[in-house]
Amino acid sequence: MAPRKNLLKNLFYKIAIMLLSGIALFSNPAYGQADTVKNLKNTVRLNLSNPVLFDWKFTIIGYERVINKHQTISGSIGRVSLPRFSFLSDSLDLKDQYNEWGIHFSLDYRFYLHKENKYLAPRGVYIGPYYAYNHYSRDLTWSLNTGTSKGDVMTGFDLTANLIGAQLGYQFILWNRLSLDLVLMGPGLWHFNLKSHFNTTLTSEDEALLLEKLNELLKDKFPGTDFTIKGGDFEVKKNTSTNVMGLRYMVNIGFRF
Numbered sequence: 001m002a003p004r005k006n007l008l009k010n011l012f013y014k015i016a017i018m019l020l021s022g023i024a025l026f027s028n029p030a031y032g033q034a035d036t037v038k039n040l041k042n043t044v045r046l047n048l049s050n051p052v053l054f055d056w057k058f059t060i061i062g063y064e065r066v067i068n069k070h071q072t073i074s075g076s077i078g079r080v081s082l083p084r085f086s087f088l089s090d091s092l093d094l095k096d097q098y099n100e101w102g103i104h105f106s107l108d109y110r111f112y113l114h115k116e117n118k119y120l121a122p123r124g125v126y127i128g129p130y131y132a133y134n135h136y137s138r139d140l141t142w143s144l145n146t147g148t149s150k151g152d153v154m155t156g157f158d159l160t161a162n163l164i165g166a167q168l169g170y171q172f173i174l175w176n177r178l179s180l181d182l183v184l185m186g187p188g189l190w191h192f193n194l195k196s197h198f199n200t201t202l203t204s205e206d207e208a209l210l211l212e213k214l215n216e217l218l219k220d221k222f223p224g225t226d227f228t229i230k231g232g233d234f235e236v237k238k239n240t241s242t243n244v245m246g247l248r249y250m251v252n253i254g255f256r257f
Contacts, residue, residue, distance in 0.1 A: 038176050038256075041066040043122060045181060045254030047076065057081035060104055062252060064181075069120050070112045080104040082136050082159075085217045092213060095152070096141040106132035108167065123173045130186060130248065132163040142210060149206045155214065157196045161222075164188055167248060179254035186248025193241040194218070 047060035062076035080102035087094040108130035110121070117124030139156040165188015172180040196214065198207075 040256040043254040045252040049251040093143040099139040102136040134161040160193045162191045181252040183250035190246040
């Protein structure tokens with residue numbers, strides 16, 4: 001079910017981008033016509049794509065400010081959430097997920113390309129660097145039934161992601177006040193740090209089983225990453241980190257003033 005759900009999300013995301021792009025193209029004046037868009041310097045926006053890709057608890061509000069004719073600075077903040085985990089086998093069952101918390105913060109500086117754009121910022125093609133910070137935490141209850149252990153085991157994790165890279169995008173201005181911002185490609189280096197904690201002591205085999213499943217669940221939510229949680233005493237926090245190359249995609253809708 002999980003691969004099928006991810007496929008449907010990605011398909012919905014691509015269709016949404018095509019539809020929104022089509023609306024924007026038909027709503028903007030053709031190249032060569034007079035620019036009737038008001039010279040407004042502020043935009044507040046809402047992230048539309050991440051709730052579809054991750055979870056509807058992913059709510060990000062952003063703000064973009066024009067600082068000269070062809071440059072802007074923008075930032076975003078809000079709550080974030082990983083999709084719900086799901087796992088069931090004869091020896092291990094994920095029973096409950098609770099105490100979930102997450103936060104997002106990002107900054108980017110945009111250069112609206114003078115030679116490529118007929119109009120002034122924040123309209124048209126842009127490039128520029130970005131930085132994003134995400135933190136997630138969640139507690140989990142597992143039902144363990146092996147030859148050596150039987151009963152409930154509580155675990156938890158704190159996952160921090162620092163992202164830095166460069167992006168290419170296009171922003172449409174619709175009917176003077178409405179903006180549609182498409183981050184088309186944002187390659188970058190992503191650094192993940194994971195701290196996991198456990199409230200009981202099990203055999204090394206049962207520890208390894210739980211750690212393996214937690215690794216698999218997290219990698220499923222961040223394709224391409226490779227978390228490796230080392231075994232050891234469950235009362236000791238485990239800390240692991242990894243660096244991966246990733247791509248940033250985003251669709252924002254905004255109001256200008």
